[in-house]
Amino acid sequence: MSPLLFSPLKIGAVTVPNRIAVAPMCQYSASDGTVNEWHLQHWMTMGMSGSGLVMIEATGVERIGRITHGCVGLYNDLNEREMSRTLNSAKAVALPGTVFGIQLGHAGRKASSRSPWEDGSACREGDDPWQTVSAGPIPFNDGWPTPEVLDDKGIARIIQAFADATVRAVRAGNSVIEMHMTHGYLIHQFLSPLTNQRSDKWGGSAEKRQNLALEVARAVRAAAPAHVAIGARIAGSDWVEGGLTIDDAVDLTKKLKALGVDYACVSSGGLDPKARITVGPGYQVPFAREIKKQTGIVTRAVGMIVTPHQAEEILQAGDADQIALGRGILDNPRWGWHAADVLGVDLPRPPQYDRARAKVWPGSKLAREVV
Numbered sequence: 418m419s420p421l422l423f424s425p426l427k428i429g430a431v432t433v434p435n436r437i438a439v440a441p442m443c444q445y446s447a448s449d450g451t452v453n454e455w456h457l458q459h460w461m462t463m464g465m466s467g468s469g470l471v472m473i474e475a476t477g478v479e480r481i482g483r484i485t486h487g488c489v490g491l492y493n494d495l496n497e498r499e500m501s502r503t504l505n506s507a508k509a510v511a512l513p514g515t516v517f518g519i520q521l522g523h524a525g526r527k528a529s530s531r532s533p534w535e536d537g538s539a540c541r542e543g544d545d546p547w548q549t550v551s552a553g554p555i556p557f558n559d560g561w562p563t564p565e566v567l568d569d570k571g572i573a574r575i576i577q578a579f580a581d582a583t584v585r586a587v588r589a590g591n592s593v594i595e596m597h598m599t600h601g602y603l604i605h606q607f608l609s610p611l612t613n614q615r616s617d618k619w620g621g622s623a624e625k626r627q628n629l630a631l632e633v634a635r636a637v638r639a640a641a642p643a644h645v646a647i648g649a650r651i652a653g654s655d656w657v658e659g660g661l662t663i664d665d666a667v668d669l670t671k672k673l674k675a676l677g678v679d680y681a682c683v684s685s686g687g688l689d690p691k692a693r694i695t696v697g698p699g700y701q702v703p704f705a706r707e708i709k710k711q712t713g714i715v716t717r718a719v720g721m722i723v724t725p726h727q728a729e730e731i732l733q734a735g736d737a738d739q740i741a742l743g744r745g746i747l748d749n750p751r752w753g754w755h756a757a758d759v760l761g762v763d764l765p766r767p768p769q770y771d772r773a774r775a776k777v778w779p780g781s782k783l784a785r786e787v788v
């Protein structure tokens with residue numbers, strides 16, 4: 418039986434050549450939202466990895482929506498022009514059929530922070546910090562600033578920013594738009610009862626807490642042309658008593674699907690630093706299974722999916738339609754090539770590199786020994 422991992426998948430109007438996706442991963446290397454040579458090499462490398470879909474990192478829909486000073490944004494013409502130029506170059510060398518997409522987000526109260534290699538804490542004096550915004554006046558953690566509470570006008574501005582960034586992202590060459598609704602960023606801050614204690618249209622009941630997510634989805638769907646697929650990265654759980662659960666995720670996904678959202682990528686956590694997450698191989702797959710079973714939406718699983726057999730088993734079990742790799746593909750950016758070898762698939766490689774193929778190069782087995 419031919420492996421599912423290397424079979425095509427239709428996501429809305431987009432067909433990806435296989436079921437491997439590169440998870441969106443912040444590189445913290447942009448300058449005022451604009452990408453540069455680092456992103457060029459990263460996207461080229463990922464475009465050659467054998468993954469059918471490469472998702473560009475969380476990209477701020479407005480300047481204050483970036484997580485760090487180094488995060489990518491799509492809020493001005495320069496951001497868009499450089500993304501377009503860089504993406505065109507990456508596509509020029511990517512394996513045939515590789516699809517590029519982008520995650521659009523707003524960091525809310527987790528914005529204005531330092532990159533992980535600077536310690537990941539909130540920016541302080543001297544770091545050029547900025548005022549953050551959220552659903553309520555609750556700081557992310559001790560030592561973090563109190564966010565400004567968004568009013569109707571501010572919320573309308575953010576919904577419009579998602580639509581505008583969608584238009585820019587599509588013009589820049591992305592075929593998939595993913596709304597970031599998890600990891601404790603702004604939309605998640607509105608969704609979770611732990612961070613949203615409002616009593617207006619945007620909070621107060623489970624339904625009202627979903628309003629921002631649904632309005633953003635409506636705006637993004639309307640802004641994206643029909644040939645572009647849209648999706649949402651959602652929280653399978655807050656991993657905290659009183660927080661969002663898988664039932665909330667199922668309910669939200671059903672509503673997103675009704676609005677024309679084509680897929681869900683099921684992640685979790687990031688909202689509350691007190692959360693204790695049990696991380697292990699495939700630790701978020703049970704959430705994906707539930708979303709797929711109960712909503713029928715195209716579902717992507719992510720989180721410690723590391724080996725080709727593990728990925729194939731998730732797909733064969735029907736737990737997800739696609740798998741995403743984060744750290745595993747940073748560690749081994751030829752993951753797709755090697756997975757094809759392991760599963761007995763003849764994945765085309767660039768002819769320039771073909772002499773290193775396992776079939777023709779006896780050194781291949783030795784080279785794959787873990788050192």
Ligand SMILES: Cc1cc2nc3c(=O)[nH]c(=O)nc-3n(C[C@H](O)[C@H](O)[C@H](O)COP(=O)(O)O)c2cc1C
Nearest residue numbers: 440441442443474475719720721722742743744745
């Ligand atoms: C360097 C790095 C940057 C990340 N940036 C993002 C991001 O921009 N958006 C997002 O939704 N998740 C982000 N994540 C989470 C990954 O997309 C992925 O969900 C997570 O790493 C779990 O998958 P893994 O076990 O295969 O790494 C990031 C993870 C890493 C390691």
